[in-house]
Amino acid sequence: MIEREALELDILFVGAGPASLAGAIHLKRLLQESGQNANIGILEKAVEVGAHSLSGAIVDPRALRELFLDKNDQDFPFEAEVSEEHLYYLTDNKKIPFPFIPPSMNHHGCFVASLGKLTRWLSEICENEDIDIFCGFAGTELIYDEDRIIGVRTGDRGIDKNGAQKPQFEPGADIYAKIVVLGEGTRGSLTKKLIHKHNLMDGRNSQVWALGVKELWQMPAGTVQSGYVAHSMGFPLGHDIFGGAFLYGMKNDIWNLGLVVGLDYKNPGVDSHHEFQNLKTHPWIRSKLEGGKVIAYGAKSLPEGGWYSIPKLSVNGAMLIGDSAGFLNGQRLKGIHLAMKSGMLAAETISIALAENNFTEIKLGDYEDRMKSSWIKDELLKVRNFHQGFDHGLFGGLTNAGIGLLTAGRGWGFKDRLTSEAGHLQMEKGLKKDRYKDLQFDGTYLFDKVTDIYHSATSHEEDQIPHLHVNEPDICITKCAEEYGNPCENFCPADVYEMVPDGENQRLQINFSNCVHCKTCDIMDPYQIIDWVPPEGGGGPTWINL
Amino acid sequence: MKIAVLIKQVPGSESPLPLNSTQTWVDEPQVTYTMNPPDNYALEEALLIKENVGDGEVVAVSLGPERVKKVIREGLAKGADRGIYLEENSQIETDPLSIARSFASVLQDENFDLILTGLQSDDAGMGQTGVLIGELLGLSTATLAVQTNIQDEQIRVKRELESGWFQWVKLPLPASISIQSGLNTPRYPSLKGIMGAKKKEIRVIPASEHQTAEKTQTIKKVFVPQTTKKTEVIEGNADTAAARILEILKSDVKVL
Incomplete structure (x- = not known):
């Protein structure tokens, strides 16, 4: 019997993203106002807050303004207010401006920002308000008392690749809490278990996802207008693949360039990283990058399904917030303000639940009611389809x-x-169609995955069990090779999956230390046999301003 | 047993390390920072010594901009009892002698029995700070310890020499010892350790109180070495090839 560290808190948030951080801050204040006190903790699998935060991002300041009534927009850690915006349709070599930008896609009054900077800023406020943030700890299991969630177990540390304990072995801790709030971000690993066990998607549309791939480019001094915003459709994805590109001007002459690709394409050969490289062959984009140097790379999936893909939000002892619950406006390309607002609404329910000492599903269902009478619903209902x-x-x-x-x-x-139908079901059997025959990685503007991963500053303890669990690896060699041609090699933007020769056959090699935690494999694998579980705490990318 | 552990915060090894515009150091905002890995072993050794002796105090000491408080807190989370933070506003690497003088001026009043440092920092890699502090404070000093053993008022240290040789030395306390990496397995911080760390004291020493002397060195330029790749295909039979390889090893690579 392993002796585990046990910790008792009142409220535990899992994942230090914008939803949890805003929720924790709002909760702390609500409790102070009502004369209550509670221990609030936040678990974060990254080595520090912000290291796994990635977004476009253009931020609608609405939730921040509500959370910080005493602050002005200038106090928030934004890059710049949107100063100029464009929407283009791209052909292979031309850009055609849209005749007008529909109001729902207008970013006037919003701010170009780095989510990594924003979460770091919010985490400092948490620290000052006596909210404990535990970095380097991944939540790996929900602890139940019958049908009620009473806590989270963190991952064991110091297990070698064969599953044996290393000298520094430290068993995972059991953190008990009256309410566990899952703000794990996109396709959370505990969220996935919770949704499945409690059938929280019953009667909802399947969630559909997209993958965002981006690079930051350091440009010569004086060449980037901060607050510049451009979006495009068309090239390189064409008309059959959902998605589009974005180019935002950040502070200090940094271009923030990315491509969002819907994870509901038909051709198993689609490779979002390669599509993104193709984007940079467009003369307009290329001219923007002239003389620059790539300084960062990252990728993250995003829940695109919208209003009808939002799961039931509460069970006995637990709630879902942020991307874990699918709060994202696909049309406005924004989710940070919705994530923060969902965390804040959850906090309002928690404050009442604590006062009444009632943590049942019915009591916590108050959160869903609040959400449905908030501007989250107003905003998402309008773009529900x-x-x-x-x-x-x-x-x-x-x-x-x-x-x-x-x-x-x-x-x-x-x-x-x-x-809508889940994206992995839409992939068509048959041979991959190669879309990248002419793509040449020149090492200056266009990079292969390995070079880009280097710029994602990703590392994992090498001596551990790979955190990508392939439940039936035989399927990869037989069925998948035949039916889909192993699309894992393409959909993973970090070269984690590699089919390598093994005698006369092939075998799947999992380069788990490359993993940037985007969750695409868990989402897009056509057989749904890949289970993304958190690696040893602290592993993954160390993004600064993505 | 009162032990000071000097902990430096260095750029993480997974960072691509872009240089700043004046080419005098890495570009701070583009880099993530971590506890200097060799110092992690020094911290673990200090905690083990304290646990073995049964009483005493481990103090985590660091110098640098505000951000370095993070490694002090990490030390406190792992079990150090309190911290001392020496403020330093320059973002550019300072020479070891100036740094050692700063530390010495602060540490001398504390009367530590032991000052432990990692063998070197992963960024500048000078490996001198511990030795210089020992000299400035008149302490007995040893480097590259792979084993330590406290006996009464002495410390026995197994030092790593070259070519697989080791040396046991006995030093009177107080002493300044630099710790070779790999001699122990550093622990992970626990949840309770992280919570408890918030309540532990970190004494802040303003720059004006420890920076007494002029800096003795400045960095002129930092640059990425040019990588050159040269491939030579050696033709001919095994004997000619072997002769050519021998020549290369002797005259070009100079390893024989």
Whole structure:
């Protein structure tokens, strides 16, 4: 019997992203106002807060303003207010401006920001308000008392690649809490278990995802206008793959360039990293990068399903917030303000639950009611069928989005709810079609995955069990090789999956130490046999300002 | 047993290390920082000595900009009893003698029995600070300890020499010892350790109180070495190839 450290808190947030950090700060203040006191802790698997935070990002300051009534926009750690915005349709070598930018895609009054900087800033406020943030600890299991969640077990540390204990072995700790709030971010590993066990997606649309891949470019002094914003559709994805590119001007002459690719494409050969490299062959993008140097790389999946893909938000002793619950506005390309607001609404319910000492599903359901009478609903309901329209290609999607503007979000103008199918089910069997024959990694503008991973500053303890669990590896060699041609080699933006020769056959090699924690494999594997579990705490990318 | 452990914060080894615009050091905002790994072994050794002796105090000491408080707190989370933070506003690496003088001026009033340092920092790699402090404070000093043993008022240290040789030396306390990496397995901080660390004292020494002397060195330029790759295909039979390889090893690579 292993003796574990046990810790009793009142409230435990899992994942120090914008949802948890805002939720914890709001909760602390609500408790102070009502004369209550509670121990609040936040678990974070990264070595420090912000190291696993990645977003575009253009931030709608609405939630921040509500959370910090005493602060001005200038006090927030933004890069710059959006000063100029463009929306283009890209052909292979031209850019055609959209005749107008629809109000729902207008970023006026919003701010270009780095999520990593924002979460670090919020974490400092937490520290000052006596909220404990435990970095380097991953939540690996939910602790139950019958059907009630009573805590989280953190991962063991110091286990070698064969599963044996190393000298510094430290068993995971049991953290008990009256309420566990899962703000793990996109496709959270505990969230996945919770949703499955409690059937929280019953009656909802399947969540559909996209993958964002981005690089930061340091440009010569005086060449980048901070607050510049451009979005594009068309090249390189074409009309059949959902997604588009973004280019934002940050402080200190840094370009923030990225591509979002819907994880519901049909060709198993689609490779988001390669699409992103292709984007940089466009003359317009290339001209923007002239004389610059790449300084950072990262990737993260994002929940695109919208309003009808939001799971039931509460069970006995636990709640879901932020990306873990799918709070993202796909049309506005924004989720940070929704994530923060969801954390704050959860905090309001928690404050009441603590006062009444009642942590049942019914009591915690108050959070979902609050969400449904907040601006989260107003905002998401209007764009509830946005992503679904793109099942009919780019023009279908734009038409649907356009009609949606006039009909308060109805699909094709009359349907209240369009359904969607999980992205991995849409991949078509048959040979991969190679979209990258002409792509040459020149090492100056275009990089192979290994070079980009170097810029993601990713590392994991090498002597541990790989954290990508492939439950039936035989399928990779037989069925998947035949049916889909091993799309894991393509959809992973970090070269984690590699089919290597093994005698006369092939075998799957998992380069887990490359993993940037984007969760795409867990989402996109056509057989759903890949289980992403947290590696030893502290592992992963060390992003600074992504 | 009162032990000071000197802990430096260095750029993480996974960072790509871009240089600043004046080419005098790494570009601070683009780099993540971590506890200097050799100092982690020194910290562990200090905690083990304290646990073996049964009483005493381990003090985590660091110098640098505000951010270095993080490594002090990490030390406190792992079990150090309190911290001392020497403020330093320059973001550019300072020479070991100036640093040692700063530390010595602060540490001398504390009367430590032991001052432990990692063998070197992973960024500048000078490996001198511990030795210089020992000299400035008139302490007995040893480097590259792979084993330590406290006996009464003495410390026995097994030192690593070259070519696989070791040396046992006995030093009177107080002493300044630099610790070779790998002699122990540093512990992980516990949750309770992290919570408890907040309540532990970190004494802040303003720059004006410890920076007494002029800096003796300045960094002129930091640059990335040019990598050159030269491939030579050696033709001919095994004997000619072997002769050519021998020549290369002797005259070009100079390892024979």
